[in-house]
Amino acid sequence: xDIFLQQIINGLVIGSIYALIALGYTMVYGxxxxxxxxxxxxxxxxxxxxxxxINVLVGNHISLPGPLMLVAGLVMAIPVSMLLGFAIxxxxxxxxxxxxxxxxxxxxxxxxxxxxxxxxxIWGRSYRPFPNILPQTVHNxxxxxxxxxxxxxxxxxxxxxxxxxxxxERTRLGRAMRATAQNPEVAGLMGVNINxxxxxxxxxxSALGAVAGVMVAANYDQAHPYMGFLIGLxxxxxAVLGGIGNLQGAVLGGITLGIIESLGSGYxxxxxxxxxxxxxxxxxxxxxxxxxxxxxxSGLLGERVAERA
Amino acid sequence: MSSLLxxxxxxxxxxxxxxxxxxxxxxxxxxxxxxxxxxGAGKTTTLKTLVGMIKPAGGEILYQGQPTAKLPSxxxxxxxxxxxxxxxxIFSRLTVEENLQMGAYTRNDKAGIPQDLERIYHLFPRLxxxxxxxxxxLSGGEQQMVAMGRAMMSRPKLLLLDEPSMGLAPIIVxxxxxxxxxxxxxxxxxxxxxxNAKLALQTANRGYVMESGKITLADTAANLLANERIQHAYxxx
Ligand SMILES: Nc1ncnc2c1ncn2[C@@H]1O[C@H](COP(=O)(O)OP(=O)(O)O)[C@@H](O)[C@H]1O
Ligand SMILES: [Mg+2]
Numbered sequence: 001x002d003i004f005l006q007q008i009i010n011g012l013v014i015g016s017i018y019a020l021i022a023l024g025y026t027m028v029y030g031x032x033x034x035x036x037x038x039x040x041x042x043x044x045x046x047x048x049x050x051x052x053x054i055n056v057l058v059g060n061h062i063s064l065p066g067p068l069m070l071v072a073g074l075v076m077a078i079p080v081s082m083l084l085g086f087a088i089x090x091x092x093x094x095x096x097x098x099x100x101x102x103x104x105x106x107x108x109x110x111x112x113x114x115x116x117x118x119x120x121x122i123w124g125r126s127y128r129p130f131p132n133i134l135p136q137t138v139h140n141x142x143x144x145x146x147x148x149x150x151x152x153x154x155x156x157x158x159x160x161x162x163x164x165x166x167x168x169e170r171t172r173l174g175r176a177m178r179a180t181a182q183n184p185e186v187a188g189l190m191g192v193n194i195n196x197x198x199x200x201x202x203x204x205x206s207a208l209g210a211v212a213g214v215m216v217a218a219n220y221d222q223a224h225p226y227m228g229f230l231i232g233l234x235x236x237x238x239a240v241l242g243g244i245g246n247l248q249g250a251v252l253g254g255i256t257l258g259i260i261e262s263l264g265s266g267y268x269x270x271x272x273x274x275x276x277x278x279x280x281x282x283x284x285x286x287x288x289x290x291x292x293x294x295x296x297x298s299g300l301l302g303e304r305v306a307e308r309a
Numbered sequence: 310m311s312s313l314l315x316x317x318x319x320x321x322x323x324x325x326x327x328x329x330x331x332x333x334x335x336x337x338x339x340x341x342x343x344x345x346x347x348x349g350a351g352k353t354t355t356l357k358t359l360v361g362m363i364k365p366a367g368g369e370i371l372y373q374g375q376p377t378a379k380l381p382s383x384x385x386x387x388x389x390x391x392x393x394x395x396x397x398x399i400f401s402r403l404t405v406e407e408n409l410q411m412g413a414y415t416r417n418d419k420a421g422i423p424q425d426l427e428r429i430y431h432l433f434p435r436l437x438x439x440x441x442x443x444x445x446x447l448s449g450g451e452q453q454m455v456a457m458g459r460a461m462m463s464r465p466k467l468l469l470l471d472e473p474s475m476g477l478a479p480i481i482v483x484x485x486x487x488x489x490x491x492x493x494x495x496x497x498x499x500x501x502x503x504x505n506a507k508l509a510l511q512t513a514n515r516g517y518v519m520e521s522g523k524i525t526l527a528d529t530a531a532n533l534l535a536n537e538r539i540q541h542a543y544x545x546x
Contacts, residue, residue: 172410172414175403175407175410175411176411176414178400178402178403178407179400179403179407179411182400182401182402182403183398183400185362185394185398186394186398186399186400187400187411188362188382188383189360189362189385189386189391189392189394189398190386190411190412190414190415190459190463191383191384191385191386191387191414191415191463192383192411192414193381193383194383
């Protein structure tokens with residue numbers, strides 16, 4: 001088996017998931033210079049709600065094809081996460097719009113902890129296995145293995161990113177979002193309702209986050225109420241790596257981080273002479289975060305903050 | 310003639326700083342009115358208050374006879390109140406055309422927008438050449454044209470211009486004032502704030518002089534141009 005190609009494939013899969021989540025961080029940052037640390041929890045809710053829905057379907061002996069059950073779960077989970085994103089902004093961030101920047105940041109961390117606790121009240125503290133409903137077909141791809149699920153994750157991620165970019169670049173709403181990100185005062189002068197644009201930004205990012213949460217759960221076969229922290233921090237790293245506030249950057253950062261992590265964990269044993277195993281793969285994200293913040297805080301595609309109009 | 314805008318005893322404060330200390334303005338349909346005054350007199354604050362960017366501390370603003378106090382700030386433009394902000398305020402990472410489309414953001418006559426775009430391009434041929442370019446890459450004069458074209462895209466009834474000649478070469482300033490006259494000829498009412506008081510008064514029908522938050526003189530533009538104190542203080546004669 002080709003280890004290098006295998007790790008690239010795994011990296012692309014997890015990288016597309018990071019990218020979807022990173023888009024949520026970067027959209028919110030772009031429009032209001034806020035790191036929404038509760039975004040990871042929105043992702044987690046997407047995963048937990050989907051698993052619950054599928055379990056309810058299975059428990060009631062409603063036999064649908066696996067992918068259809070997954071879609072049914074998503075249809076429930078996406079609105080839940082969107083509503084959550086909307087509510088978080090309204091309740092926790094909007095009153096602090098004019099406060100010093102540290103205040104909403106601390107609030108974001110608070111919201112994140114509250115959501116973790118709420119989730120553990122609903123679902124308990126233990127791991128939830130992802131229901132075994134998906135076909136486990138493995139394809140041989142030039143000597144590497146790729147599953148139907150991995151193919152589906154990559155395709156769905158590409159479709160969602162394409163839809164998002166179309167919305168941002170080609171529609172009236174997207175144009176208003178970009179204008180608001182550049183100069184909210186003047187956008188308001190043009191008749192843009194800034195509050196509803198900000199709400200739309202949270203809701204859109206949350207929808208992507210919910211799908212990404214389900215992808216994570218399906219890919220690792222499990223989910224739990226505290227999963228949002230690590231996946232959120234990694235996606236945040238991806239957003240910073242790409243240049244926070246930059247949408248293309250979030251995609252590039254996500255894919256890059258996924259591949260670094262995957263290659264790194266694949267070769268970590270060799271690199272450290274067996275001292276560290278692939279279970280230490282999480283260190284790569286944080287190494288990347290530290291290196292980027294020290295050597296290139298504006299990220300790969302980031303622009304100088306001063307360039308804002 | 311009827312008043313398009315009436316301002317009564319308007320007061321505006323930033324925290325404890327009183328920037329506008331009870332002013333009256335009256336702008337008739339179809340007029341071009343200049344508002345002149347030194348730096349820090351409160352001109353920008355006045356304009357921002359008129360378009361709802363700042364809420365007044367006191368007084369009343371009547372637009373088409375109706376008080377504007379209850380309008381949310383994003384609703385002013387659809388009422389026909391537009392502003393070309395100080396420093397232009399263009400969206401530098403949007404293309405020229407996208408900037409112009411932002412001006413038409415609240416319009417729901419979809420068919421009229423492409424027509425008006427053509428009209429703006431006819432008025433500013435330079436912008437047509439650069440329609441797909443990012444607005445931030447344009448020269449200062451071209452950016453001012455974007456800002457003015459963008460405001461025109463909302464089909465304003467009352468257009469507020471905040472120092473449109475700021476930082477521009479004299480030849481470009483002439484061009485900008487030519488366009489102001491053309492807009493006036495189309496029947497758009499305008500309130501023009503300018504450092505270049507002479508040019509402003511030569512272009513306007515009437516003028517107000519603002520000094521540290523108060524209106525100290527209101528007269529026809531011709532009378533203000535002839536006023537010795539004004540000549541001395543603002544016209545550099
Ligand atoms: N955002 C602000 N916060 C506090 N004071 C301000 C602000 N903007 C303007 N001012 C003050 O209000 C006064 C009027 O300013 P402004 O309206 O910009 O004057 P002008 O446009 O005539 O130069 C000045 O003293 C200025 O320092
Ligand atoms: Mg000013």
